[in-house]
Amino acid sequence: ETGVTQTPRHLVMGMTNKKSLKCEQHLGHNAMYWYKQSAKKPLELMFVYNFKEQTENNSVPSRFSPECPNSSHLFLHLHTLQPEDSALYLCASSRAGGLYEQYFGPGTRLTVT
Amino acid sequence: AQTVTQSQPEMSVQEAETVTLSCTYDTSESDYYLFWYKQPPSRQMILVIRQEAYKQQNATENRFSVNFQKAAKSFSLKISDSQLGDAAMYFCAYRVSSGNTPLVFGKGTRLSVIA
Numbered sequence: 022e023t024g025v026t027q028t029p030r031h032l033v034m035g036m037t038n039k040k041s042l043k044c045e046q047h048l049g050h051n052a053m054y055w056y057k058q059s060a061k062k063p064l065e066l067m068f069v070y071n072f073k074e075q076t077e078n079n080s081v082p083s084r085f086s087p088e089c090p091n092s093s094h095l096f097l098h099l100h101t102l103q104p105e106d107s108a109l110y111l112c113a114s115s116r117a118g119g120l121y122e123q124y125f126g127p128g129t130r131l132t133v134t
Numbered sequence: 135a136q137t138v139t140q141s142q143p144e145m146s147v148q149e150a151e152t153v154t155l156s157c158t159y160d161t162s163e164s165d166y167y168l169f170w171y172k173q174p175p176s177r178q179m180i181l182v183i184r185q186e187a188y189k190q191q192n193a194t195e196n197r198f199s200v201n202f203q204k205a206a207k208s209f210s211l212k213i214s215d216s217q218l219g220d221a222a223m224y225f226c227a228y229r230v231s232s233g234n235t236p237l238v239f240g241k242g243t244r245l246s247v248i249a
Contacts (some may be wrong), residue, residue: 023178054236062140064225064239071247077236122169123237125179 024048027112027126039059042093042129044112052117058109102133136161138228140240146218148248155243156212157226165231168209174222221247
C-alpha cells in the first residue's frame with residue numbers, strides 16, 4: 022500500500038450515466054494528480070492540483086470534471102462518457118516540487134458501455 | 135515538448151540473471167529528474183529509482199541501478215539477480231526540475247521473469 026486509496030476499483034457505466042471516482046491520500050501531500058492509463062499508450066496526465074488549486078488541465082474533455090475539496094481528497098466526476106474513455110484511471114499525490122516522488126493509488130478500472 | 139521513449143514493449147529474463155531496460159528522452163532543459171516506476175499486475179505503481187540530471191554518478195537501489203548518459207539522453211535500468219517478484223510493467227518518466235511540473239511517462243516495458 023502506498024497511502025493513496027481509490028474507490029471504486031472497478032466501474033461499469035453507460036454513456037448516459039453520471040458517476041464519480043474518489044481518491045484519498047493519507048501522506049500529508051499537497052499535490053494531487055489524475056492520470057489515464059490506456060493499453061499501449063503512455064500514461065496521460067489529466068489534471069494537477071497544488072494546494073487545492075488546479076494548476077494543470079491537459080486538454081481534457083469537459084465530460085471529465087475534477088474536484089479537490091481539500092488537500093487529502095480528489096474526485097473525478099464523469100458524465101456522458103464515450104467508449105474510448107474506458108481505461109484505468111490513476112490518482113497520485115506528492116509533495117510539491119523538487120525530486121519528490123509521486124505515490125500512486127491502485128486505480129479505477131472504468132468500462133463505458 | 136518533452137517525450138520519453140521506451141523502445142522495448144516486452145522483455146524477459148531468467149531468474150537470477152540480469153536485464154537492462156532502455157529509455158531515451160528528448161528535452162531542451164538542462165536540469166531535470168528521471169524516474170523508473172514499477173507497476174506489478176493488479177498492484178499499485180511504485181517508484182524504483184530516481185536520478186537527478188546534474189549528478190554524474192549513476193543511482194543505485196539494491197539490485198536496481200541506472201546507466202545515465204546525459205549527452206545521449208539515455209536512462210536505462212539494470213536489474214541484477216532478477217526475481218519472480220520483479221515481473222511488472224516498468225515505466226520511465228521525466229520531469230523538469232523547476233516548479234511542480236508533472237511527470238512525462240514512456241509507454242512502458244513489460245518484464246517477464248522466467249523461473
